[in-house]
Amino acid sequence: MSKPPENSPISFFLNGSPLSLSVAPGRRVVDLLREDLHLTGTKEGCGTGECGACTLLVDGFPMLSCLMLAAQLEGRNIETVESLEKDPVGEKLITSFEEKGAVQCGYCIPGMEMTALALLRNHPEADREDIRKSLSGNLCRCTGYVKILDAVEDTAKKLTAPKEMP
Known part of the structure; x- marks a missing residue:
């Protein structure tokens, strides 16, 4: 043996x-x-x-x-x-997923968020088509893709919005 x-x-x-x-x-x-x-x-x-x-x-x-x-x-x-909640982009993703109702069962969401994190760190101005292509390898059976795309697009807008002066 x-x-x-x-x-x-x-x-x-x-x-x-x-x-x-x-x-x-x-x-x-x-x-x-x-x-x-x-x-x-x-x-x-x-x-x-x-x-x-x-x-x-x-x-x-x-x-x-x-x-x-x-x-x-x-x-x-x-x-x-x-690690998402310790990352500035990750924090925004979590908030957007919650605000846009992009979480249902939560099973696919960790993979979606990690894929989106990589995209937005390197391409914060990503548009909806960029986001769609980036997430194309991640499947969701519950929430559907519209709310997930909305959440990632919302995060991209938050990342590229002009900063307010104090």
Whole structure:
């Protein structure tokens, strides 16, 4: 009988904090986050990279955590939905999603918000078509896309609105 592979040490930044741990070679990131680190905001929808519910940011880019192995996190900067409220753009996204009624069951929303966060950080003046294209890999079965698009578009407007003078 063959011996199972040994765990490997990895170090990365998770939501701004350094983290070092030892993981099995085939451990998926979504399982590491949810089961080992108890960060349950990241959802597993399909497990095959089709729905986007498990989206997180890796070095600022949206990635599907169900398709990533934990070893791929080595040296990277990982952001999960739990970090949104600590981010100025993330705070605005959360508020807009609430104000526009873009949350129903909440299952797809973490992935939607993380994808939108990446877009708006790099392209705060994104228009509705930019937003639609950016979110095209994220599926929603409850709320529908209109309210979600409204929420992200509202956030973009808040980010690019002229600042009031004191």
